[in-house]
Amino acid sequence: MTELPLSRPLSASPVRSDALLYTASRILTIVALAILMGYGVVYIAYAANLIAFPFDYDQGEGFELVDTLLFSQGELPYKDTDVYPFYSSNYPPLFHVMAAPFVPVFGTGYWYGRLLGFLGTLVTAGAIALAVYREGRRPTIALLAALAFLASNTVYHIGPLFRQHMTMVMFETLAVVVLAHMDAIPSLRRRRWGLFAGLSLVLAAGYTKQLALTTALAVFAFLFIRSPRRAIISGVLFGLAGGAIFLWLNIATDGQWWLQTISANVNEFIPSQTWGLYRLWFALHGFLIVPALMYALYELYFSRLSIYTIWTIAGIGVGVLSGKWGAGDSYFATSIAGICLLSGIFFARLLNGDLAVPRNPIARFTIDPLRRAAPIVAAGSLLLVPLCYIGYGRAVLHLPTEGAGFAVIADLLGIEANARNGFYDSAGRIAGGYADIGHFTTQADIDAGWRIVERVRAAPGDVLSEEAAFNLLADKPVIGNPTQLLNLANNGLWDPTALVALIEARQFGLIVLRAQFYPPDVLQAIAAHYGQDEVIAMNGFNYLLLVPKSE
């Protein structure tokens, strides 16, 4: 079949205009690099700030720490929530297992989980750069693609949290990068090892967070397209390995694994949240989404589908689940990795002029009429590619508006804080489910956190706290995981009797509320038997401290 390039290198163009064009392209590329590296600086500063912060920053981080502490003691965190201390985890174990070795050495702390999350995003960015470079041999584009990932508002604000989501994305990205060129390995033995490594990474992603199921489906769709027999055999072995771990966890926890991580995760679906987050995702990342989708269409109609394309489409599809109660923009993180990778490959290949288009019926109507414009496409791409990254850099604008250096930049850009603690975020929190974080913490926040810890320490008996840090730092047991209790209650899987009885008996010396995510029965009991004693603002949120009402 005859193949012609969609664009051609510019060598056939007049020398002088070429030189001007290349100079303009270089200047624009430097500007794009400077913008995205600037976001890298903001990201590192934010990560350093969070790593030094000793309390919960994002709601529920402390319970990830509790899971880690339990694993470090050889305990599984999937427990019966009907009995004291009513605690269970709803996440798979791998992230917490990775963090657990830090506990015997450094004790209870948030910093190592946040550091792991942050490093995971750097590894993901590195994998994106590697994939883009491997396909296009253009180091600058590879670097821009990696920086674009780190510059995403979503990646920025969840990357350095004590949460497993970005570690899942890291495993997913590594898996597809490992599997992408497996068939090109000449040695059968090494090819099998490549397959084993790639599928092990998919399994690792799945046991980091359940959402990686779509990556598993994408990977096996790719394997099936390339070799149905191999896909079926490896799929059976993969299923056996994954199923054995699943079964062991379920038996070891007397069925709590299934109840807490699967049954409890069926939550109310809010369509408006899904649409809002898709709109936001496109508004922020559109400059890379459009090229990524163009490359996907190119592969679909004029080449062969790569694992990157199938994975990216699956990642975009899984964004639908962001409308679940408790879900949010983090559900787009996989797609963001995918579009950064795919758009990077598209840009690199476009600049190289090696997007060959076969003569087929689709090309006859879509590409052939444009073939004469190939030199213009090539010339235009020299400017368009860096302009896309500059446009993306403008769309994802986020930075503190206070503090040395940042205040000057904010003034220059003419932006004012639109979020907590003097922070600007172009996402604007216009969609439900967009995480209300990203701001830096202050010394005043740390002081406020210690005041709450002192109150918890001074309170008689147990303390019911919506965030775990205060109890952990006051050496008191952590009672319940509110969002998990709510998940269970919403599905009719939790009996609140025992916890409500303790509240009615005023057994807790203090109750600390932030978002009031407890199930309604618990909140009603609290309202009836406890009264507000103090409000302490920390990290932009009001923490309500409640004491037992007098009889």
Place this chain on the structure above:
Amino acid sequence: MLLGGVGALLAILAIDLLDAGRQGGIGPAQQIALGAAALIALVGVTLLPLGEAPA
């Protein structure tokens, strides 16, 4: 893709025909799934002119 998309469309509609859904009617999640299945089927149709070309 065409067969997959059409099959998915029928399966999603069958949820209501078989009364497997907890609530009557086509819910928002089903609507999204139907849209996705229709899109897959549509893309499948556009691939027909390519004949035996490997995916």
